[in-house]
Amino acid sequence: MHKKHRKRAHNHIAQFVACCIARLAWVVNLLNHLIEIIQQHRKTQGQGFHVSALAGNPPSSTQLFLLSKFEFGIAGYLRSEKLTPRLLWQQVEHRIVPSASGYIVFDDSVLDKRYASKIELARTQYSGNEHGVVQGIGLVSCVYVNVSRSEFWVIDYRLYDPQRDGKSKLDHVADMLDNLIEYKRVPFATVLMDAWYATQELMAKIDHIEKIYYCPLKVNRKVDDSQGQQPYNRVDELEWSEADLAHGKTIKIRNFPKDKKVKLFRVTVSTSRTDYIVTNDISQNSTDETQKASAVRWRVEEFHREVKQLTGIEACQCRKARIQRNHIACSLLVWSRLKAIASCTDQTIYQVKAGLLRNYLIGQLKQPDIRMTFV
Numbered sequence: 198m199h200k201k202h203r204k205r206a207h208n209h210i211a212q213f214v215a216c217c218i219a220r221l222a223w224v225v226n227l228l229n230h231l232i233e234i235i236q237q238h239r240k241t242q243g244q245g246f247h248v249s250a251l252a253g254n255p256p257s258s259t260q261l262f263l264l265s266k267f268e269f270g271i272a273g274y275l276r277s278e279k280l281t282p283r284l285l286w287q288q289v290e291h292r293i294v295p296s297a298s299g300y301i302v303f304d305d306s307v308l309d310k311r312y313a314s315k316i317e318l319a320r321t322q323y324s325g326n327e328h329g330v331v332q333g334i335g336l337v338s339c340v341y342v343n344v345s346r347s348e349f350w351v352i353d354y355r356l357y358d359p360q361r362d363g364k365s366k367l368d369h370v371a372d373m374l375d376n377l378i379e380y381k382r383v384p385f386a387t388v389l390m391d392a393w394y395a396t397q398e399l400m401a402k403i404d405h406i407e408k409i410y411y412c413p414l415k416v417n418r419k420v421d422d423s424q425g426q427q428p429y430n431r432v433d434e435l436e437w438s439e440a441d442l443a444h445g446k447t448i449k450i451r452n453f454p455k456d457k458k459v460k461l462f463r464v465t466v467s468t469s470r471t472d473y474i475v476t477n478d479i480s481q482n483s484t485d486e487t488q489k490a491s492a493v494r495w496r497v498e499e500f501h502r503e504v505k506q507l508t509g510i511e512a513c514q515c516r517k518a519r520i521q522r523n524h525i526a527c528s529l530l531v532w533s534r535l536k537a538i539a540s541c542t543d544q545t546i547y548q549v550k551a552g553l554l555r556n557y558l559i560g561q562l563k564q565p566d567i568r569m570t571f572v
Contacts, residue, residue, distance in 0.1 A: 276517060276519060276520050278523055279519070279522075279523070280522065280523045280526035280527065281526070282353050282354050282355070282526075284526060284530070285351065285352070285353070285354065285526065285529050285530060285533065286352055286353060286381065288530060288533055288534075289350045289351070289352055289533055290381075292350065292537055292540075293341060293343075293350050293352070293383065294343050294346055294348065295343070295383055295384050296343045296344070296345060296346075296384065296385075297384045297385075297386060298344070298345070298385075298386050298387075299341060299342060299343055299344075299383065299384060299385040299386065299387075300341070300342040300344060300385060300386075300387045300388075300389055300493050301339065301340070301341060301342075301374075301377065301385045301387070301388045301389070302339070302340040302341075302342060302349075302388075302389045302390070302493065302494050302496055302497045303337070303338070303339055303340075303370045303373070303374075303388070303389070303390045303391075303394060303497075304337075304338055304340075304390065304391050304494070304497040304498070304501070305335055305336060305337040305338065305357070305366055305391075305393075306324075306325075306326070306335075306336050306338070306501040306505075307322055307323075307324040307326070307331060307333035307334070307335055307336070308333050308334040308335075308336055308505075308510060308511045308525070309324075309331060309332075309333050309511050310332050310333045310334060310511070311331050311332045311333065312332075313332070313514055313516075314332070315516045316334070316514070316515070316516050316521060317516060317517060317518040317521070318334045318356060318358055318518045318521045318522070319332050319333055319334055320332070320333075320334075320335075320357075320360075322335055322357070334356060334357070334521065334525070335356065335357025335358075335366065336354060336355075336356060336357070336501075336525070337354060337355045337356070337357060337366050337369045337370060337373075338351060338353075338354050338497055338500065338501070339351070339352055339353035339354065339370075339373045339377070340352070340496055340497045340500060341383055341385070342493055342496050344493060348540065349496040349499075349500070350533075350536075351500055351529065351532070351533065352377075352381065352383065353373045353376065353377070353381075354529065355369035355372065355373065356521075356522060356525065357369065358518070361518070366393070366394075367394060367396060367398070367399060370390070370394055370399065371398075371399060371402060374388075374402060374403075374406075378406055385408070386408060386409060387408065387409045387410065387411065387490065387493075388403050388408055388409070388410040388411075389410070389411055389412065389490075389491065389493055389494040390410070390412045390494075391412065391413070391494075392412065392413045392414060392415045394412060395412045395413070395414055395415075395418075395475065397450075397452060397453050400453075400459075400477065403477070404477055409476065409477060409478045410476060410477055411474055411475070411476045411487065411490050411491045411494075412474070412475060412476075413472045413473060413474055413475070413491070414432050414450075414461075414473045414474075414475050415432070416431065416432055416433040416473065417431055417432070417433075418431070418432050418450065418451070418473075419431060419432075419450075419451040420432055420435070420448045420449065420450050420451065420461065421448060421449045421451070422435055422446050422447070422448045422461070425449075429451045432461070432473045433471075433473070435461075437463055441463070442463060442484065443483075443484055444482040444483065444484070445460045445461055445462040445463075445481065445482065445483075445484060445487065446460070446461055447459070447460055447461075447479065448460075448461045448475075450475070458479065459475050459476060459477055459479075460475065460476050460477075460478060460479055460481055461473060461474070461475050462474045462475075462476075462481075462484045462487040462488075463484070464484060464487065464488045464491070472491070474487050474488070474491050500532075503532060503536075503546055503547075504528060504529065504532045506547075507531075507532065507535065507546060507547070507550055508528040508529075508531045508532050508535075509528065510524075510525060510528035510529075513525075532546075535549050535550060
């Protein structure tokens, strides 16, 4: 091999080794934070935690040995522990900046497991991201949004597993709403949700707690805007005057109570998409304000994108439901920690993750701890 090419190859190998070492250091730091969280969780249950804390940058040989032992026991740990959504709430409770005008957003996402037919929690279900039915684990999320601060926090979640608990995604949203009112008691004024959750039962529950909701209706939903003078029509077949487009119209949704009226707005999202937003706030008379309020729902989509791209939440291939549940819980804890650091340092969550490696990687490239020698 030509001397110049050989030197270039040696440099690439050295950079690769340095990257591997940096990645180990990053894993050590994240495991350290997870261990602290789990240790606090187990102390509240009166149990000890006997795994030595892993820290250091760069990791020493002893720490790497402990890391290998810890990784060897991860499957056993995830199989024996029971990490619940309460653990996530305990971590974010003190970070939330409450607001009387806060928003609660409910939505679900599918964790892709299309090649894993033996995973207990995986089942075929519709994925909005794929625009079709896929094999995966359904994650139903509850996000709290403080619009004035442009911040949001994931405060609760559920996993869709009807074969074991007999609950639908609607049941999970109702449970989280009850838990929010009875136990978490975070102040909020508005509930946002997808068209999938625009059911009479859930809307009535929100009415009962005297909160406002905004949610889109599917285009084939039957409604009446004629005060009972005409038969029900599809939402996308209604006639709209200029005043209706600007201020909305009062309608009755089919199979809702006779005296239950809601306000419907036609919102043009793009040249190829029109949303029909419904709200129980009859006093709302601005399509622009409705569109602005409904847009807050994008926060939960932002969360789903980040947790999938940054935490490896879809990477676990273990078959047992308990291991999957614990893996997902740990992934959400990692996302919560990264989000907290991003908020404190005025960075994006992507910058935070990249920054965890940057300084150490630069140091290793300049003066590597493990030097490569070639004959």
